[in-house]
Amino acid sequence: MEPKSIQHRPRLFIAQKLQAVVTAQATGEREAARQLRYAERTVRLWVQEQSKLASFEGSKTRKKNTDNCGAKxxxxxxHALVTYMKDLRRHELAVTSSHIMQFLREDNME
Incomplete structure (x- = not known):
């Protein structure tokens, strides 16, 4: 028995999403979803976010999301921690985890 191949969710570029919005406005959301083979709910969401997609400043053919992505x-x-570590090295002191924890506790923990 062969293992099933992993089917990844398609992530479209902003330009493709805008083209889907234009198609949805011309033919209707349901028909556009059927023609383009996207989920109907997804097309409806893109129509709602049309102004956000259109006002995106950047490459619409290379970017897939309009929001900031990734973990916080x-x-x-x-940056301040790196500077502190470099200062310790400049003074030829050892950089240990206790130094780092002390720096974080004193200066930067909220």
């Missing part, structure tokens, strides 16, 4: 950073002051 754990350390909010990562």
């Amino acid at each position: 950073p754990i350390l909010t002051a990562a």
